[in-house]
Structures are given as structure tokens and as C-alpha cells.
Amino acid sequence: MLRFVLRRLALMVPVLVGLSILLFAWVRALPGDPARSLLGEKATPEGIARVRELYGFDEPLLTQYFLYVKALLSGDFGDSIKTGQPVVESFFDRFPATLELGITALMIAVVVGVPLGYLAARHQGSPIDTAVVSTSLLGVVTPVFFLAILLKLVFADWLGWLPTTGRQDARINATHITDFYVLDGILTREWDAAWDAVLHLVLPALALATIPLAIIVRITRASVAEVVNEDYVRTAESKGLSSAVISRRHILRNALLPVVTTIGLQAGLLFSGAVLTETVFAFNGVGQYLFDAIGSRDYPVLQGYILFIAIIYALINLAVDVSYGVIDPRVRVS
Amino acid sequence: MTIPLPPSHGPVGGHTEAPVPGALEEDTRGLSLWRGAWQRLRRNPTAIAGALIVLAFVVIAIIAPLLTPYEPASTQWSGQVTPTDVPGPSEEHRLGLDRFGSDLYTQMLYGARQSLVYGVVSTIIGLTVGAFLGLLAGGLGGKVDTIIMRVVDIMLSIPSLLLAVSIAAVLGQNAYSVMIAIGVAQVPIFARLLRGSMLSQNKSDYVLAADALGIRKRKIIMGHVFPNSVGPTIVQATLNLATAIIEVAALSFLGLGDGDPAVAEWGRMLVAAQDRFDAAPQLALLPGTAIAITALGFTLLGEAMREALDPRTRR
Numbered sequence: 271m272l273r274f275v276l277r278r279l280a281l282m283v284p285v286l287v288g289l290s291i292l293l294f295a296w297v298r299a300l301p302g303d304p305a306r307s308l309l310g311e312k313a314t315p316e317g318i319a320r321v322r323e324l325y326g327f328d329e330p331l332l333t334q335y336f337l338y339v340k341a342l343l344s345g346d347f348g349d350s351i352k353t354g355q356p357v358v359e360s361f362f363d364r365f366p367a368t369l370e371l372g373i374t375a376l377m378i379a380v381v382v383g384v385p386l387g388y389l390a391a392r393h394q395g396s397p398i399d400t401a402v403v404s405t406s407l408l409g410v411v412t413p414v415f416f417l418a419i420l421l422k423l424v425f426a427d428w429l430g431w432l433p434t435t436g437r438q439d440a441r442i443n444a445t446h447i448t449d450f451y452v453l454d455g456i457l458t459r460e461w462d463a464a465w466d467a468v469l470h471l472v473l474p475a476l477a478l479a480t481i482p483l484a485i486i487v488r489i490t491r492a493s494v495a496e497v498v499n500e501d502y503v504r505t506a507e508s509k510g511l512s513s514a515v516i517s518r519r520h521i522l523r524n525a526l527l528p529v530v531t532t533i534g535l536q537a538g539l540l541f542s543g544a545v546l547t548e549t550v551f552a553f554n555g556v557g558q559y560l561f562d563a564i565g566s567r568d569y570p571v572l573q574g575y576i577l578f579i580a581i582i583y584a585l586i587n588l589a590v591d592v593s594y595g596v597i598d599p600r601v602r603v604s
Numbered sequence: 605m606t607i608p609l610p611p612s613h614g615p616v617g618g619h620t621e622a623p624v625p626g627a628l629e630e631d632t633r634g635l636s637l638w639r640g641a642w643q644r645l646r647r648n649p650t651a652i653a654g655a656l657i658v659l660a661f662v663v664i665a666i667i668a669p670l671l672t673p674y675e676p677a678s679t680q681w682s683g684q685v686t687p688t689d690v691p692g693p694s695e696e697h698r699l700g701l702d703r704f705g706s707d708l709y710t711q712m713l714y715g716a717r718q719s720l721v722y723g724v725v726s727t728i729i730g731l732t733v734g735a736f737l738g739l740l741a742g743g744l745g746g747k748v749d750t751i752i753m754r755v756v757d758i759m760l761s762i763p764s765l766l767l768a769v770s771i772a773a774v775l776g777q778n779a780y781s782v783m784i785a786i787g788v789a790q791v792p793i794f795a796r797l798l799r800g801s802m803l804s805q806n807k808s809d810y811v812l813a814a815d816a817l818g819i820r821k822r823k824i825i826m827g828h829v830f831p832n833s834v835g836p837t838i839v840q841a842t843l844n845l846a847t848a849i850i851e852v853a854a855l856s857f858l859g860l861g862d863g864d865p866a867v868a869e870w871g872r873m874l875v876a877a878q879d880r881f882d883a884a885p886q887l888a889l890l891p892g893t894a895i896a897i898t899a900l901g902f903t904l905l906g907e908a909m910r911e912a913l914d915p916r917t918r919r
Contacts, residue, residue, distance in 0.1 A: 284754060285754075285757050285758055285761050286761075288754065288755070288757075288758040289758050289761055289762070292758060296770060296774060299774050407900065407903065407904075408896070408900070410899075410903065411846060411850070411896050411897075411899035411900040411903055412892075412896045412899075413850045413853055413854060413871075413874075413892065413895055413896065413899075414854075415853075415854065415857050415874070416853075416874060416888075416892035416895065416896070419874070419878060419881075419888055419892070420888075420889075420892070423881050423885065423888075427881065427882065538763060539763050541763055541766070542763035542764075542765035542766050545765070545766075545769075545858065546854060546857060546858075549857075549858075561858060564769060564773060564858050564859060564860060565859050567773065569773075572769075572770060572773060576762055576766060576770060579762055579763065579766060580761040580762050583761060583762065583763070584761060
């Protein structure tokens with residue numbers, strides 16, 4: 271297993287190198303002087319000269335690329351044009367928020383999606399099946415930000431049940447240890463702070479969960495529907511095994527592989543969903559950070575962010591591949 | 605250790621839906637793949653529903669100027685709009701005005717036109733480039749395949765919306781930029797899909813037979829393998845039209861859409877409506893619903909096509 275993980279990690283290298291070349295070319299493809307686009311509108315001649323030197327824009331392209339990679343390897347992803355803060359720093363400041371939101375959304379999607387898909391597949395053609403399939407179809411075709419706006423409008427603005435924006439009420443003077451607000455509240459036993467953070471999570475997490483939820487439902491349904499017709503399920507039934515055992519050990523376990531792939535893929539896609547959702551709810555995570563960066567054409571931030579996402583995305587895919595071995599012994603052996 | 609391919613990035617994933625029992629009443633054995641598929645499609649209520657939505661959308665997009673006496677860019681009624689009051693439906697304006705004082709009905713109609721053009725053009729870009737790359741990779745194999753697939757891997761290493769965002773950020777805010785960005789973001793899906801289905805055809809008996817007969821490789825690929833592999837790609841293109849229309853709106857939402865204020869676009873209408881919710885929720889509800897219904901049409905049609913082309917549903 272370790273060898274497999276290492277090999278997969280090694281396979282990530284060419285992709286990341288390729289991506290770094292693309293991102294390197296990307297900044298240089300921007301119209302006009304790259305130093306000027308990196309500095310934005312506030313560019314002074316001195317600033318431009320400094321950036322030109324910093325990134326070596328006067329050097330040959332190959333040297334420039336090596337300078338860029340050298341900076342990346344030493345953890346320097348550049349500074350934001352707008353705030354002057356290092357991109358890495360602002361990214362990790364906001365990452366816990368997005369992770370908290372993303373994990374919540376994914377949990378909703380899996381916990382609701384897998385049983386629903388299973389239920390639909392076991393009752394194919396029934397009204398339950400029809401209802402589940404059509405609702406999931408609606409979930410797939412509704413734009414995330416439209417749904418986010420609707421949820422906010424109905425549950426926050428009109429009904430007033432839930433807070434409209436942010437991660438926590440500013441009046442709560444909560445202690446933050448991990449920057450996962452719910453976890454912080456639990457760790458410090460500030461229950462009102464934890465509860466408030468949960469309330470702030472509900473709407474953005476629901477909006478973010480919709481598409482993964484819909485897709486997980488559909489894949490689970492398709493996968494279970496295929497497995498229930500297998501010979502070994504019939505054998506298990508004729509052996510007189512209880513239906514609970516058949517469901518768990520024979521159907522679910524065999525149907526799970528495509529579902530796990532989908533969950534992994536959707537986990538990666540949450541980062542593009544987060545850009546839209548966090549923006550609607552002013553949820554101060556990396557998604558909103560990216561949105562602001564797009565608005566102000568903060569290219570170093572965009573460049574750094576994309577590279578971060580690619581790394582995380584690749585790690586998630588690796589985790590998915592590793593989990594195959596756990597779920598399916600056949601994969602382990604070969 | 606085998607690593608299963610992750611499903612495609614289409615709106616519904618790449619897995620084949622389970623056949624719906626009772627959907628196929630007629631025996632379509634003996635017909636060619638495409639004719640059989642057409643027969644099955646015509647009898648599938650899902651396909652008909654999807655096709656009707658798509659048809660309505662296309663017709664509205666084309667004849668938009670005939671359906672309204674106004675111009676989409678005209679803001680001549682801006683005097684009637686205040687921050688707290690956006691006039692609703694009246695005799696002159698079927699759906700009322702938008703927050704800038706344009707006729708909402710006209711904006712909605714022209715928005716369909718915009719979505720159609722953006723969706724179709726970007727999907728054609730993605731399909732053409734992607735299918736070409738997939739054909740090269742699947743047909744030639746070897747080094748060409750390796751290089752193309754590595755590039756595809758790099759493009760797939762970030763979510764497609766972020767890929768579109770980074771392209772649109774370079775190209776600037778105009779219609780071409782939106783179409784190219786969304787189109788290029790679709791390239792890897794098509795390339796991977798076509799290559800995959802071509803590779804699976806490569807091992808089939810008819811390819812072996814053609815090869816044994818001494819038919820030139822190029823002729824086998826273009827005459828046999830490609831036509832037999834192109835089905836899933838066409839299905840994916842239909843599904844991608846839905847994704848493309850949603851992503852165009854998302855780009856607008858992120859401030860990377862077409863910057864021309866004279867152009868009515870559902871995504872931008874939705875964004876503009878955000879701060880007028882209390883006064884006029886219809887400004888957001890209408891374009892948002894329109895995007896969802898259009899995407900639904902293409903998704904239903906695409907899924908029905910996939911089902912119809914799936915050999916497992918042929919009895």
C-alpha cells in the first residue's frame with residue numbers, strides 16, 4: 271500500500287509541473303506588461319521596477335520559470351496586489367472556514383444521498399423512486415448561486431430563521447483555537463458560540479451540498495440497481511440471509527466503488543462551488559477570497575489559489591484510490 | 605493495481621443510469637444502432653419532455669424580436685424605478701420592469717438568445733477541440749496519446765469552473781472570452797471520453813477482423829472505430845449544453861461575463877437583482893428559473909439519448 275501511495279504521489283509531480291508551466295505562461299499572457307498586471311492600477315514606476323526584478327521579467331523566459339518554481343518550492347506564492355499580504359498566509363487564514371463549510375456540505379450530501387439513492391434503487395419505478403430521481407434532477411440543473419440566493423431570501427430574509435451572512439455573530443466574543451468555529455465552541459465549552467456557528471453554517475452548507483447530493487443520489491441509485499440483479503445477491507437471498515445482512519454486506523459494499531469515486535470527485539468540485547456560495551453568504555473563506563481576487567484582478571492570488579486547489583484536488587483523488595483498496599479486496603490483491 | 609477512471613465531469617456523472625423498466629415496449633432488435641436509438645428515443649416520454657423544452661427555448665431565442673415591441677437595451681422607463689419600488693406587470697410591460705428601467709419580458713426573451721449562442725458556441729468549441737484531441741490520442745496511440753493525455757490531466761487537475769475563470773480573466777470581459785473560456789474548460793471531458801470509447805472498440809472483433817483483412821489502420825479508425833465510438837461523445841455534448849449555460853451564468857455572477865450592458869444575459873440579471881430582493885423578487889426568480897428549466901431540457905434529452913444508445917437497453 272505504501273508503495274502504491276508513493277507511486278501515486280510521484281505521478282502527481284508531472285501534472286503539477288505542467289500546471290506550474292501553464293500558470294507561469296498565464297501571467298505572461300495577460301495583456302500588457304506582466305509587472306503592471308501583477309501590481310494593478312496602483313503601479314508606480316519603482317514598484318514596477320521592483321516586481322520586474324523580483325520575478326526576473328528582464329531575464330530569459332527559462333530563467334524566469336526557474337525563479338518562479340524556486341519561489342514556489344520555498345513556499346512563496348507571491349503577494350496579493352490588493353493587500354500586499356503573502357498569498358500563502360491569506361490562504362491558510364481562510365482555509366479553515368472553507369474546510370468547515372466543505373466538510374459539512376459533503377457530510378450532508380453523503381449522509382442524505384447514499385440512503386436516498388439506495389432507497390430509490392430498491393423500489394425502482396415506485397413513487398419514492400420517481401420523487402427521488404426528479405428531485406435530484408432539479409438539484410443538478412439549478413445553478414448553485416441561484417439556490418444560495420433563494421435559500422438566503424426565504425430562510426434568512428423573509429422567515430428570519432437563520433442568519434444571512436458571516437460565520438458567527440460579531441457580538442459573540444468567542445475564543446478561537448483551530449479557526450473551525452464549531453469545533454472551537456465545543457473545545458472551549460462556549461456552547462452558544464458553537465451553536466451560533468452551526469446556525470451560520472446551515473444555509474451555505476445546504477446550498478453547497480445540493481449538487482454533490484443530487485449526483486451522489488443518482489450514482490448510488492444506478493450502482494445499487496446494477497448490483498441487486500447480480501447472481502450473488504440472489505444466492506444470498508436463497509441462502510435465507512436476513513435482508514439487513516444482504517443490504518449491508520452484499521449490495522452496499524459492492525455498489526460502493528463508483529459512489530466513493532463520485533464522492534471524491536465532488537469533494538474536489540466543492541472548491542468551485544465554494545466560490546459562489548461563500549460569496550452569496552459573505553462567508554469569509556478561500557472562496558470569497560478568490561471572488562474578491564477575480565473582481566480586483568489580483569493575479570498572484572488567482573495563480574496561487576489555482577495551484578493550491580490543484581494540490582488539494584490531487585490529494586483527494588489519491589485518498590479515493592487508497593480507499594478502493596479498503597473497500598474492495600480485489601483491488602488490493604492486483 | 606487497476607485505477608478506475610473517475611466519471612466524467614458532466615452534470616450527472618459518467619455512469620449509465622439503470623434502464624427504466626417499461627420504457628421500451630417495442631422490439632428494436634435488428635435495427636442499426638442509430639436507427640434503433642431513434643426509435644427508442646421517440647417513444648421515451650423523458651426524451652419528448654426534454655426535446656420540447658429545448659425546442660421552446662430555441663424558438664424563443666430565434667424569434668425573440670418578433671415577440672416584443674421593445675429593445676433589450678432600452679432603459680427608457682428608468683424614471684419609474686426607485687430603490688424601493690420596481691413596477692410589476694402592467695399592460696405595457698407583461699412582466700414589469702427591471703431595476704434599470706428595462707422591460708423585463710424583453711430582457712428574458714433576449715436572455716434566451718444569449719444563453720443559446722453562448723451555450724452552443726462554447727460546446728462546439730469544446731466538442732471540436734476535445735474530439736479532435738481524443739481522436740488523435742485514441743487513433744494514433746503511443747507518444748501522441750501520452751502527450752495529449754498528460755495535457756488533459758493537467759486541465760483536469762483543477763475544477764472546470766476555475767479553469768474557465770482563469771481563461772476568462774486573461775481574455776477580458778467580452779462575448780468571445782466567455783465562449784472560449786467555457787469551451788476550453790470542456791475540452792478535457794470530450795478528449796477523454798472519445799479516447800476511452802475508441803480504446804474499448806480497439807479490442808473488439810470487427811477491428812481484429814478488419815486488421816486481419818489487411819485494411820489500412822487509418823481506414824479502420826476513421827471508417828469503423830470512430831463512428832462506433834462517437835455516441836457517448838454526442839450524448840455528453842447534449843449534457844454539456846446544460847452545464848455550459850449554467851457556467852456562463854456563473855461567470856457573469858463572478859463578474860467575468862460579457863461586459864456589454866446592452867446585452868441581456870440571465871446570469872447577470874440574477875446578479876443585478878440581488879440587492880432588490882425585497883422590492884422585486886421576480887427579478888431574480890425569473891432568470892434563475894429560466895436557467896434551470898433550460899438546463900433541465902438539455903439534461904433530460906441527453907440522458908434519454910444515453911439510455912437509447914446504451915446497448916444494454918436493447919433487447
